[in-house]
Amino acid sequence: MANGLFKFGTQQTEPTRSKSGDFGLNENQFTISESTFNTFRDFIYTKSGIFFNESKKYLFESRLEKRIKAIGVKSFEEYFTFVQKSGNVEELHQLYDAITINETYFFRAPQQFEAVEKIIIPELVKNKAGKSNFIRFWSAASSTGEESYTLAMLVNEFLKPKYPHITFQILASDINTAVIESAKKGIFKEYAVRNIPPNLLNKYFKTNGMSYELSPDIRKMVRFANINLYDERAVKTITGVDVIFCANVLIYFDIPSKQKVVQHLYDVLNPEGYLFIGYSESLHGISKAFSLIHLPKALAYKK
Numbered sequence: 113m114a115n116g117l118f119k120f121g122t123q124q125t126e127p128t129r130s131k132s133g134d135f136g137l138n139e140n141q142f143t144i145s146e147s148t149f150n151t152f153r154d155f156i157y158t159k160s161g162i163f164f165n166e167s168k169k170y171l172f173e174s175r176l177e178k179r180i181k182a183i184g185v186k187s188f189e190e191y192f193t194f195v196q197k198s199g200n201v202e203e204l205h206q207l208y209d210a211i212t213i214n215e216t217y218f219f220r221a222p223q224q225f226e227a228v229e230k231i232i233i234p235e236l237v238k239n240k241a242g243k244s245n246f247i248r249f250w251s252a253a254s255s256t257g258e259e260s261y262t263l264a265m266l267v268n269e270f271l272k273p274k275y276p277h278i279t280f281q282i283l284a285s286d287i288n289t290a291v292i293e294s295a296k297k298g299i300f301k302e303y304a305v306r307n308i309p310p311n312l313l314n315k316y317f318k319t320n321g322m323s324y325e326l327s328p329d330i331r332k333m334v335r336f337a338n339i340n341l342y343d344e345r346a347v348k349t350i351t352g353v354d355v356i357f358c359a360n361v362l363i364y365f366d367i368p369s370k371q372k373v374v375q376h377l378y379d380v381l382n383p384e385g386y387l388f389i390g391y392s393e394s395l396h397g398i399s400k401a402f403s404l405i406h407l408p409k410a411l412a413y414k415k
């Protein structure tokens with residue numbers, strides 16, 4: 113491995129947001145009544161597992177205000193009726209796009225990527241010998257693609273040269289359709305690329321003004337899809353995964369929805385496959401199905 117590949121990342125937790133000034137929005141123009149908030153958040157919860165508690169009411173208002181304005185309805189009540197209309201799948205997607213938090217960047221979890229390269233892939237290759245030549249990664253809440261493209265660079269730089277007989281596949285998905293479209297374009301800002309080792313940044317990115325364009329060779333290694341992890345049928349369209357990254361999304365769920373989502377992940381993982389979650393997340397009290405593996409620098413969950 114190139115010197116210092118993994119020493120650039122410094123783990124950051126999700127940004128803390130204050131009640132006012134969330135995401136730079138000023139005072140909300142529309143206010144939601146207590147009862148509409150409760151009905152609306154229950155609706156979102158049953159569809160996505162994302163849970164807004166009382167303290168997130170202001171955030172909820174500010175995030176949905178732009179949909180209310182875009183559609184031209186007069187209130188949260190009217191907007192809720194509009195979203196609920198059977199078959200209004202398009203607005204449901206717009207709603208997900210508005211409420212999800214998509215913070216991410218390249219090499220966010222350097223110790224996990226290092227463990228994949230040095231421990232997990234060698235083990236999987238050994239176990240698969242004579243049985244399969246495929247290794248499949250899934251970045252299950254990929255946001256704008258940085259995690260999956262970090263894997264693609266890792267594969268291209270280290271794993272493909274070392275294991276030329278193996279076909280590495282990378283799937284990335286998210287509930288938010290806008291971030292998936294952005295991921296496919298492969299254009300990033302300084303914030304997203306700041307932890308990329310300089311040699312990889314120079315090799316795989318072209319700068320264009322303030323933007324960094326990822327090389328088409330790396331882009332085409334990742335297949336993107338729109339998948340709601342709460343939806344068992346949608347998750348089941350994925351099969352035979354060896355390593356799942358599902359980082360920094362469980363924090364948006366309550367315990368029952370975490371349990372449900374983690375079970376979905378377990379079901380699509382190959383026997384002896386691995387699951388990585390965020391540094392600040394844990395499966396304690398969520399699932400006993402996985403074994404917790406203490407790798408030298410990271411924790412992983414093994415099926």
Ligand SMILES: C[S@@+](CC[C@H](N)C(=O)[O-])C[C@H]1O[C@@H](n2cnc3c(N)ncnc32)[C@H](O)[C@@H]1O
Nearest residue numbers: 212214215216253255287288340341359360361
């Ligand atoms: C904070 S980002 C994490 C991105 C990346 N995994 C990382 O760790 O840097 C959380 C992502 O989870 C997605 N998400 C939230 N609920 C989801 C669900 N039910 N199914 C799929 N993705 C979901 C959001 O749209 C968002 O892009």
